[in-house]
Amino acid sequence: MTTGYDRIRLESLRDKVISAEKAADLIKDGMVVGSSGFTKAGDSKAVLPALAEKAKNEKIKITLMTGASLGHGTDGKLAEAGVLSKRMPFQVDKTLRDKINKGEILFIDQHLSESAELLHNKNLPPVDIAIIEAAFIDRDGSIVPTTSVGNSVTFAALAKHVIIEINTAVSEDVYGIHDIYQAENYPHRNVIPIVAPWNKIGRRSIPLDPNKVIGIVFTAKKDSPADIAEPDAKTTAIARHILQFFENEVHLGHLSDRLLPIQAGIGKVANAVLMGFKDSNFYDLTMFSEVLQDSTFDLIDSGKLSFASASSVTVSEACYERVFGNLQKYREKFVLRPQNISNTPGLIRRLGVIAINTAIEFDIYGNVNSTHISGTKIMNGIGGSGDFARNAYLSIFVTQAASKENAISHVLPMISHVDHTEHDVDILVTDIGLADLRGLAPRERAQAIIDNCAHPDYRDELQSYFDRACERGGHTPHLLEEAFSWHIRFSETGSMKK
């Protein structure tokens, strides 16, 4: 492994090396900054933290765009220091979230496939400075990214200036795990020629005009590790319902036992479902997803999963060592793409992806809220769930039926915020059971959801709501004056129970 200056293979760029503090000084008040980083992977570990530090003593406010969430508490530090005036397209940080919900920081919650589109189409203000983590800079000035691709290709192409963070903790062997492709601008856009998850259609590094480079910073910090929650009774039950459903689809001849490419959202349910495949009869599985977690590599090891496509690798510390310490073993098994390719609607439909995402709550008609608590406070953001759910072959959403000692029902008369409409939701699963909504009209959906997904503590009340709404009529019967009464009761009494 080489370190330092050897990683700047275009020698003329070597005099651009500066400290993180000097790089942070290049970022001025009012700028739009685009940074690498996707679900903690491949984020800026030097310049953005230095900016947060500097802002403790200096008023500076920026718009920050990334791939998705950042690691190392960086979003929190930036929020705390008052650096962020606007943030997009995704976050998962508690401090940042609180400030967003207080209205102190503006947040744009975007489909992860769309930020790059919006920039290319000039539907967002131009990026002043891009900060991109790299394993090394190649002789042609192009950059080899690290553990994620995110929106970096777009930032590199469109930003006026670029700061590169060379992370010497990442092996240069990552060369080749990325598939760097960008569609042409309108009106000259062509076909994206991917017909299977394993197709590689692009370059191995991100093209960059070396004249745009205003600073190169060295770091040697690893990505923040993913927190892996062990499967518990509820996630295991949810995973079991989903696997039984797949087995039945194979039995009915709807799917082969290779299934179709799988997308799995972040979190413990996704991990539990994937782990369930280990002891199943399915084989030669593939993933077309946005984040690869530990379970992906466990399934590769167990011989069940042949290939995984995504935009980042976000794994535990142990898994990180296993994968990036054995790249010769894994490199033909996965690929990292720009998020406007990993999540692009046309590919998701073309490949026939089976999408599994987590809901915060859903209603009796199958509308899903995956972002807002009580209709007002954002949790994380829609992420890629909309990209996948809308265009999937099958769109599955999961959540626990009830939580906080059953004070909260996650199956509701009406949800307080809609991210995914009933048109885009095929299967709903809780620890109680699975509702197969395909081919059902709203009133049939309601009965299937109440019968199969609701927690027993809430089933009668849901049924009563539905029955009384049906008496009043309508294609999608509701009692508007009562629709949010469960949320209101919860905020008043701490429980949704009467």
Added chain:
Amino acid sequence: MTTGYDRIRLESLRDKVISAEKAADLIKDGMVVGSSGFTKAGDSKAVLPALAEKAKNEKIKITLMTGASLGHGTDGKLAEAGVLSKRMPFQVDKTLRDKINKGEILFIDQHLSESAELLHNKNLPPVDIAIIEAAFIDRDGSIVPTTSVGNSVTFAALAKHVIIEINTAVSEDVYGIHDIYQAENYPHRNVIPIVAPWNKIGRRSIPLDPNKVIGIVFTAKKDSPADIAEPDAKTTAIARHILQFFENEVHLGHLSDRLLPIQAGIGKVANAVLMGFKDSNFYDLTMFSEVLQDSTFDLIDSGKLSFASASSVTVSEACYERVFGNLQKYREKFVLRPQNISNTPGLIRRLGVIAINTAIEFDIYGNVNSTHISGTKIMNGIGGSGDFARNAYLSIFVTQAASKENAISHVLPMISHVDHTEHDVDILVTDIGLADLRGLAPRERAQAIIDNCAHPDYRDELQSYFDRACERGGHTPHLLEEAFSWHIRFSETGSMKK
């Protein structure tokens, strides 16, 4: 023009000719029937009406799938006769709508691009009998459709049996205006090779196994004409706002004066916008839409529009004569495709479509309801609006600011049913003005919408709601206990005003 048997060019099929009544007898209780017909164009004009007639004296219930809505009041007749147990994916009929809202008929409101997918993927029950209107049957048994393609290609491929309605009122010259293409089944689906609206990639007729034909019926009825509403003060104002917006985008260098392919929903606003282009500086415009209306052909005549792609031609009687009486003039100017191609997500994004659709109501955060009155009663259905809005280069929704002597505000604190989430809505327009929501966070969106779109009679109350909600906090501030108070007041007093 030939008539009758000459139109059955595969001679072995000539002995399949039967009466509409006999054909209707082939449809049995419990069957799933797939019929041609898309926004009144190319629908079944003999067999379905005969079925409605027959059902007056006989209990028979079917599931009916079509392309989109039917003409000639057929949906109403079927509903009246009690034939329909389930209907999908779209309808616009008053009688049918009433029965859906009473819960007497089940309706599945589907994205128009998806019904064919769901059938191919066996996510819906198989089609027993297809009824397809044709201009003629070719020598190889394939069928040349008439004024729409809709889901007919899928019905012909998957139905166990097929009834063909040869409509001798349609000229055989329509041969060549259709581009019949179907993507491969999973997991072998390939690229759909369309990169511009005018690309033709398929056959000129719908492949059909002649052994599946169980009846051929002759008709000579034209499509129900479209009702063309003359532009009024409000639609003219909306169209003016949109055209000014486009002019400004060109001025800013975001778009060229060819714009990008346009999709326009049905109705008078779409017509008014398109008519506005007539006296504009735009040129060489194209459409990538689902329905072509009178305005499309007016724009072609005026030399402004070069090409239009859709799934049907739904025009007034005069326009019908003009187009289908002069096909040599128009045939190189438009094409009709299956609706899972005209509306496919990947093509809409690849082409960079500018989508203009009508809302029933929208809320201060830019969520759109295009289907339900007061959250419960369906109007028509989501149609293709979701296919286009979600994947468009720009997604524009329009509605009047207020109606019924301003007793109804169409801009609301919270909408009662969500079809399009704020993530998928870029521009909102009412007769009052246009709100450009690109790059705005929810609280900014709210202020832009209140300032630009709300009717003055309701502006202060909206502002008050928003201000009081902000005091309570949240990324998307709401007062859940008050969110639907406008709808509730309207149902109690007939007005949303306090």
